[in-house]
Amino acid sequence: MVKHYEMSDGTWKTDDYTYQYRLEITGRMNNAEKDSTFIFLSNIENITFDQAWKAAGFSSNMDDYFDVEVAKFVGMK
Numbered sequence: 275m276v277k278h279y280e281m282s283d284g285t286w287k288t289d290d291y292t293y294q295y296r297l298e299i300t301g302r303m304n305n306a307e308k309d310s311t312f313i314f315l316s317n318i319e320n321i322t323f324d325q326a327w328k329a330a331g332f333s334s335n336m337d338d339y340f341d342v343e344v345a346k347f348v349g350m351k
Contacts, residue, residue: 276348278315286315288346293317298351299326311351317344 278288278296286293293315300311301323312326321329328338330347340346 275350276346278348288315288348291315291342291346293346295319297321297326299323301327303327303332312347313349313351314340315346315348316340321345 276288278286280296281287281292286296295316295318297314297316297320298311299314299321300309302309310327312323312330314321314326314329325338326347327333328335329340329345330350333339
């Protein structure tokens with residue numbers, strides 16, 4: 275969903291920001307038949323599945339979203 279790439283130093287970059295980690299966070303949402311995987315670029319090492327699905331656009335509460343400098347949702351599997 276968001277163009278991103280790995281730099282030679284192991285960090286990850288979008289057009290505007292650089293992140294330390296690329297996280298693939300897998301779990302099952304309530305009443306879902308199969309698991310979902312959310313991909314985030316992040317400057318924090320751990321994001322829970324509960325945080326991920328909400329920050330991926332499934333929450334109406336803006337407090338559930340990350341500041342773009344902290345983490346960015348870039349895709350889904």
